[in-house]
Amino acid sequence: MADPFLSIQHVKKAFGPTTVVEDFNLDIERGEFVSFLGPSGCGKTTVLRMVAGFEEPTAGSIIVGGKDVTRLKPNQRNVGMVFQAYALFPNLTVAQNVAFGLKVAGVAKAESDRRVAEMLELIKLPQMGDRYPYQLSGGQQQRVALARALAPKPKLLLLDEPLSALDAKVRVSLRDEIRAIQKELGITTIFVTHDQEEALSISDRIAVMYGGKAEQVGAPFEIYNRPATKFVANFVGTLNVLEGVVSDAGSGRVRINAEEIGLKGKLNGSKTGDTLSLALRPEAIALGPRPGHDATLSGEIADVHFLGSVIRVRVGIGGSKISLDTFNNSSTPPPNVGDKAEISFSSGDVLVLH
Amino acid sequence: MKSGKFWAWVTFILGAAYFFIPLIATMEFSMRMKRGEYSFEAYRVVLGDPRFQESFTFSVVAAVFTIILGVLLVVPTAYWIRLRLPQLRPVVEFVTLLPLVIPAIVIVFGYIRMYGSNSPLPFLSSDMGTNALLVIGYATLALPYMYRAVDTGLRTIDVRTLTEAAQILGAGWTTIISRVILPNVLIAVLSGAFLTFAIVIGEFTIASLLNRPAFGPYLQNIGANRAYEPAALAIIAFVITWGCMSVIQVLSRFAPKSANRPN
Amino acid sequence: MTDISLSGPAAAGKTLPPAQASAMRLPTQWLGVAPFIIFALMFLILPTLYLILGAFQNVDGAFTLENIVELAQPTIRAAYWISIKVSVASSLLGAFIGLAIAIAIVRGGLPNWTRSATLTFSGVASQFAGVPLAFAFLATLGRLGLVTVLLRSVGVDLYQYGFNVLSFWGLTLTYLYFQIPLMVVIITPAIDGIRKEWGEAAATLGATQWQYWRMVVIPVIWPSFLGTVILLFANSFGAIATAYALTGSSLNIVPIVLYAQIRGDVLHNANLGYAIAFGMIFITGLANIFYIWFRTRSERWLK
Numbered sequence: 001m002a003d004p005f006l007s008i009q010h011v012k013k014a015f016g017p018t019t020v021v022e023d024f025n026l027d028i029e030r031g032e033f034v035s036f037l038g039p040s041g042c043g044k045t046t047v048l049r050m051v052a053g054f055e056e057p058t059a060g061s062i063i064v065g066g067k068d069v070t071r072l073k074p075n076q077r078n079v080g081m082v083f084q085a086y087a088l089f090p091n092l093t094v095a096q097n098v099a100f101g102l103k104v105a106g107v108a109k110a111e112s113d114r115r116v117a118e119m120l121e122l123i124k125l126p127q128m129g130d131r132y133p134y135q136l137s138g139g140q141q142q143r144v145a146l147a148r149a150l151a152p153k154p155k156l157l158l159l160d161e162p163l164s165a166l167d168a169k170v171r172v173s174l175r176d177e178i179r180a181i182q183k184e185l186g187i188t189t190i191f192v193t194h195d196q197e198e199a200l201s202i203s204d205r206i207a208v209m210y211g212g213k214a215e216q217v218g219a220p221f222e223i224y225n226r227p228a229t230k231f232v233a234n235f236v237g238t239l240n241v242l243e244g245v246v247s248d249a250g251s252g253r254v255r256i257n258a259e260e261i262g263l264k265g266k267l268n269g270s271k272t273g274d275t276l277s278l279a280l281r282p283e284a285i286a287l288g289p290r291p292g293h294d295a296t297l298s299g300e301i302a303d304v305h306f307l308g309s310v311i312r313v314r315v316g317i318g319g320s321k322i323s324l325d326t327f328n329n330s331s332t333p334p335p336n337v338g339d340k341a342e343i344s345f346s347s348g349d350v351l352v353l354h
Numbered sequence: 355m356k357s358g359k360f361w362a363w364v365t366f367i368l369g370a371a372y373f374f375i376p377l378i379a380t381m382e383f384s385m386r387m388k389r390g391e392y393s394f395e396a397y398r399v400v401l402g403d404p405r406f407q408e409s410f411t412f413s414v415v416a417a418v419f420t421i422i423l424g425v426l427l428v429v430p431t432a433y434w435i436r437l438r439l440p441q442l443r444p445v446v447e448f449v450t451l452l453p454l455v456i457p458a459i460v461i462v463f464g465y466i467r468m469y470g471s472n473s474p475l476p477f478l479s480s481d482m483g484t485n486a487l488l489v490i491g492y493a494t495l496a497l498p499y500m501y502r503a504v505d506t507g508l509r510t511i512d513v514r515t516l517t518e519a520a521q522i523l524g525a526g527w528t529t530i531i532s533r534v535i536l537p538n539v540l541i542a543v544l545s546g547a548f549l550t551f552a553i554v555i556g557e558f559t560i561a562s563l564l565n566r567p568a569f570g571p572y573l574q575n576i577g578a579n580r581a582y583e584p585a586a587l588a589i590i591a592f593v594i595t596w597g598c599m600s601v602i603q604v605l606s607r608f609a610p611k612s613a614n615r616p617n
Numbered sequence: 618m619t620d621i622s623l624s625g626p627a628a629a630g631k632t633l634p635p636a637q638a639s640a641m642r643l644p645t646q647w648l649g650v651a652p653f654i655i656f657a658l659m660f661l662i663l664p665t666l667y668l669i670l671g672a673f674q675n676v677d678g679a680f681t682l683e684n685i686v687e688l689a690q691p692t693i694r695a696a697y698w699i700s701i702k703v704s705v706a707s708s709l710l711g712a713f714i715g716l717a718i719a720i721a722i723v724r725g726g727l728p729n730w731t732r733s734a735t736l737t738f739s740g741v742a743s744q745f746a747g748v749p750l751a752f753a754f755l756a757t758l759g760r761l762g763l764v765t766v767l768l769r770s771v772g773v774d775l776y777q778y779g780f781n782v783l784s785f786w787g788l789t790l791t792y793l794y795f796q797i798p799l800m801v802v803i804i805t806p807a808i809d810g811i812r813k814e815w816g817e818a819a820a821t822l823g824a825t826q827w828q829y830w831r832m833v834v835i836p837v838i839w840p841s842f843l844g845t846v847i848l849l850f851a852n853s854f855g856a857i858a859t860a861y862a863l864t865g866s867s868l869n870i871v872p873i874v875l876y877a878q879i880r881g882d883v884l885h886n887a888n889l890g891y892a893i894a895f896g897m898i899f900i901t902g903l904a905n906i907f908y909i910w911f912r913t914r915s916e917r918w919l920k
Contacts, residue, residue: 052821074820081821087814091836091918100832101822132918145818152822362725366735369718369797373742376753376794379763383756427656434649442650449657454848455901456665457855459872460894463879464664467671490660497661552744558858559872563879570858573748577755577862584752591749592741599741 005030005188006051006156011060013046013212020046021212024060028205031186033179035199038209039235044192045160047209051190052158053077064155077156080149080187084161086141088133094144095120095129101152119147122181139170146178150185157182157189163198175202196236200224208232230353233279240280240322241353246270254278257318261295266352277353284349285324287313287335293344297322301339315341377592384585396586405572413561413569416485417554420492421547424500427493429543432504433535436513450501453494462491462560484564491560496550503549507542508535545602552598556591665898671891684892693874697896700854700871703785707792708849714793715800716842723808736805739798746795751862754791758782783864791863792853799852800845807841840912847908851901871897 004027013021021043028034036044049055051062053074061070069077080101088097098119102112120126123143133141142162149157159178163171179202182189193199199206200220207217208231216228227233234241244254244261249272252264256278263278270276286293299317311334314321324343335341387395400406435443453461465487471479477487493500516538520530536543558570573591577584675681688694722732757764758775759782765775781787811834819829857872871893877883878890 052817054817054820074817075823075825077821078823079821081818083814083818085812085814087812087818089815089818089833089837091833093918100819100824103832104819104822104824104828134918148818148822154821158821358724359726362721362727365717365721365725366727366731369714369721369735372797373738373794375764376757379757380753382763383761427653431650431653438646439650446650446653449661452661455851455898455905456661457851457857457872457897457901459855459857459875459879460668460897461661461664463875463890463894464668465660466879468664468667490656494660549744556747556749558748558861559876563876570748573752574858574862577748577752578865585756588749588752588756591747592745592753595745596741599737599744602740603737 004028005032005065006190007063008047008051009061009063011047011050011062012058013043013050013055014058019212021050021057024212024214026207026214026217028188028190030188033182033189033191033202033204035191035193035203035206036209037193037196037199037206037236039194042209043212044194044209048158048160048190048192051156052079052081078152078154079156079158080152080154081158081160082142082145082149082162084164086133086138086145086165088141088145088148090133092132093129094125094131094133094136097133097144098147098151100148105152115151119151122150122184123147123177137170138166139174142166142174143177146181150181150187155188157187159189159191161192161194163193163195171198178202200236208235210235227279227351227353230277233351233353238282238323240282240285240320240324242278242280242317242320242322244276244278246272246274246276248272249274256297259297261297261347261350263347263350263352266347266350268352270352279351279353280322280345280349282312282323282325285322285343285345287315287324287326288342289344293346295347295350296342296344298340298342301335301337301341303337304334306334313341315343317343377589380585380588380592384582384589387582396582397590400576400583400586400590409567409569409572412567413555413557416489416492416566416568417551419489420496420554421550423489423493424496424546424550425543428497428500428504428546429536429539430531432501432508433513433531436505436508437517447501450497454498458491458495458557458559459563461494462563465491466563478564484566488560488564488566488568491564492550492554492557495557495560496546496553499549499553500546503542503546504539507539507545511535511538541605541608545605548598548601548605552595555594668891668894669898671888672895674888674891676886676888684886684888685895687886687889688892688896692869693871693893696869696871696874697900699785699869701900703788703792703870704850704854706785706789707796707853708846710789711793711796711849712800712842712846715797715845716804716838718797719801719805719808723805724811735801739801742798743795743802746856747858748862750791750794751859754782754787754794754863758787758790783867785868788860788863788868788870791859792856796849796853799849803845803848804838804841807838811837843911844908847904850904854901855897 006026006028008024008026008028011021011024012019024043024047026034036047038044046055050057053069053072053076057070061068063069064077089100092100095116098116099112102115107115116129117126120129123146125140125143125147128136128140128144133144136144142165145162162178163175166174175198178191191199191202200223203220205217205219206223207214208223209215210231216223216232218226218228223232223236227236233239242256244256246267247253247255247260249267249270252262252267253260254263254267254276267276289296297317299315299322302314302316302321304314305312306328309328310325311328312323312325313335314323316322322343382392384396385392385394387393387399431446435446466478469475469477469483469487477483513535516534517530520534525534556570556573557568558574561568562571562574573584573587576587672684673680673682675683688697718735721727722735754762756762758780759765760776762782768775782791815833816829819833824832855872857870857876860868860870861873861876875890875893875897878893882890884890
């Protein structure tokens with residue numbers, strides 16, 4: 001990335017003795033959609049608020065479009081922000097809310113009206129201009145909040161858990177809508193969320209955060225399939241973790257209970273006798289043999305959850321339970337609890353966690 | 355940000371000064387009765403005055419009757435409005451707020467003219483009737499506060515479901531109100547009661563114009579004739595008000611936050 | 618206690634759902650509120666109407682406007698004028714100072730105890746009125762009051778400067794002791810209702826602090842504020858005990874004139890007393906009508 005649009009460099013934030021963000025670095029390209037994903041208290045919102053200008057970094061700098069904005073006030077930064085709780089001004093109509101940023105910038109009435117109409121068209125609420133916020137549903141309010149943030153043509157769009165307050169169906173449709181609008185306008189966007197599915201489905205890149213640091217930054221596919229740390233692997237998606245002992249480092253044999261699997265080339269210099277944590281996604285495991293799967297382990301069916309199109313089966317292997325998903329097929333009955341079972345997977349899908 | 359905090363402190367401290375200086379000054383003044391030393395002499399004189407004891411007792415009794423009348427009047431009405439006649443709600447709320455608009459002196463003036471000894475309802479022709487009218491006037495004064503308190507209490511419980519549950523179990527209206535609704539809004543009713551007490555105990559206008567030997571007119575009389583006792587009485591009155599408000603605060607901690615409401 | 622102002626009529630225009638409307642036809646439903654209605658009529662509405670009607674009648678019961686015209690005589694006019702002055706001054710000052718205190722404790726970044734202490738104290742002080750309040754201010758700012766004496770000892774003689782606790786300013790200053798706390802108690806929830814995110818949203822949209830206040834904060838708290846000002850006005854306009862105990866009858870505010878009239882017909886015209894009472898209701902009523910009109914007109918955004 002030769003010339004990033006937004007560059008967050010060595011940013012630190014401490015509130016009194018507690019450090020909330022330590023040495024956070026991230027470059028974001030123009031038009032990119034980046035999510036900050038992490039549990040609450042991981043510092044993701046604090047980083048966002050430093051980009052917006054609500055918090056001043058204890059150290060480090062934030063550069064937007066080649067200009068250092070670290071000490072700039074929020075109202076001088078030209079960023080658009082959408083909050084979790086809508087934060088529409090209750091005393092203003094939808095149109096007046098959207099026009100707010102234009103009005104304080106002194107945009108002429110005719111130009112402002114045109115822009116407001118365009119924005120309401122964009123969020124598909126063209127008839128709602130005269131309504132007051134309390135007359136709208138949560139999803140509609142959040143779309144108006146988005147239009148309000150976008151109306152003054154900000155350089156950056158910051159979304160602080162904008163979907164958390166909405167119910168499940170609206171959440172999915174608005175998520176897709178936000179992404180479509182973002183692509184249409186090509187606006188550089190940061191999206192803060194604690195919901196991994198949201199982050200995976202919407203982002204160009206994800207920064208997974210934990211304890212005030214970025215654990216891993218990468219495309220959704222990469223984050224999901226090649227988690228760099230144990231935390232990322234655990235936080236993103238469901239993960240099965242098995243303990244294994246290296247029985248022969250040279251040939252890459254690892255013993256799990258009484259069985260052995262081959263993990264040649266994945267041991268990263270572990271020695272014979274070392275204990276390893278091995279991770280496997282549920283969708284990478286099959287019940288019974290499957291072509292291409294070179295490793296098998298045997299156990300007993302512990303429980304069966306019917307989830308509609310998918311059946312999630314848990315198989316007890318040694319002390320741990322391994323979750324795996326099989327498609328619901330009306331001709332094959334689901335397995336019974338207590339049956340002996342053999343699971344198979346490709347050794348290439350095993351993640352060795354550090 | 356920093357300067358905002360500075361001005362907040364300035365405002366707070368100036369406010370605190372305005373409100374505490376009169377209390378300190380009154381306290382100091384009340385203790386100056388004996389020349390050359392601070393003493394509680396004024397308090398001893400006041401508390402030992404039989405007229406103080408009589409008028410205070412009279413007002414306490416009046417306050418208790420006012421509270422009973424207020425509860426009997428407000429609880430069933432507020433309950434019924436919530437349960438069956440929500441369309442009457444704006445009207446009743448408007449009426450309960452009228453005493454904030456119509457001054458007490460006007461209301462009592464009306465009483466004197468309407469319920470005089472030669473009217474069809476001669477409240478004023480006997481002592482008991484006048485006392486009743488005093489309590490009625492006090493209940494009117496306290497109406498806005500009592501109604502608000504009870505209505506807020508009713509809002510936090512699900513009146514309809516509680517009533518229906520009681521009806522299914524075979525309870526009649528008296529039982530429902532006294533055994534089901536009242537206990538659930540007891541805290542709110544008590545808050546209203548203590549507020550009523552604070553308003554009524556030192557009330558002057560109505561008591562004076564109805565010629566009742568109440569605490570308010572006694573205070574006024576002392577104020578016109580004595581030097582140090584009024585200050586002592588002011589402190590006593592402040593302590594009583596403080597006590598009532600503290601009780602309300604303590605009670606509010608026991609109030610149901612929001613019990614099993616469906617929405 | 619959040620919104621004690623007259624919002625009733627504003628809500629009265631709502632159309633009724635059919636189920637509730639049908640209930641109105643059953644007279645038995647109304648028995649439940651009958652005691653309240655009878656009480657309100659007998660002891661609140663009819664006595665008031667009686668005085669209002671009396672204001673427009675002469676001694677023989679015939680219609681006349683003479684009593685109203687009589688209100689213009691100098692002593693009564695002066696009484697109304699000073700009452701209005703004290704009420705306007707104490708309600709406006711009380712409102713703005715109360716608002717400043719409420720903002721300071723909610724938004725000022727002060728430690729938490731200041732908020733709870735202020736609210737507790739305000740609850741007490743807003744009910745601490747009447748005769749004892751007069752005593753407290755006499756002990757503070759009277760000729761022998763602590764503050765007067767202390768200031769005199771450092772060479773500032775308040776009474777030499779024309780101050781008198783038995784005057785317009787003295788009375789206003791005294792009334793503020795319950796007006797300010799009443800404002801604090803009522804307006805604090807309204808300030809609490811102003812969400813932090815609104816300010817942040819306004820800031821990201823480029824608004825200055827002042828623009829945010831002008832376009833959002835002030836319009837949002839304005840209805841509660843104005844409603845409370847009206848309440849404070851009525852509160853001091855009808856108050857008599859404090860003034861009577863403080864000034865005797867040396868400061869002729871309307872309630873004191875009316876009080877004297879009720880006790881001894883000092884005006885030698887019973888119906889003129891009705892006219893004075895009518896004038897008081899008229900003024901507080903007018904203030905409330907103005908408030909209701911304002912609120913229904915400009916506050917369509919309120920649910």
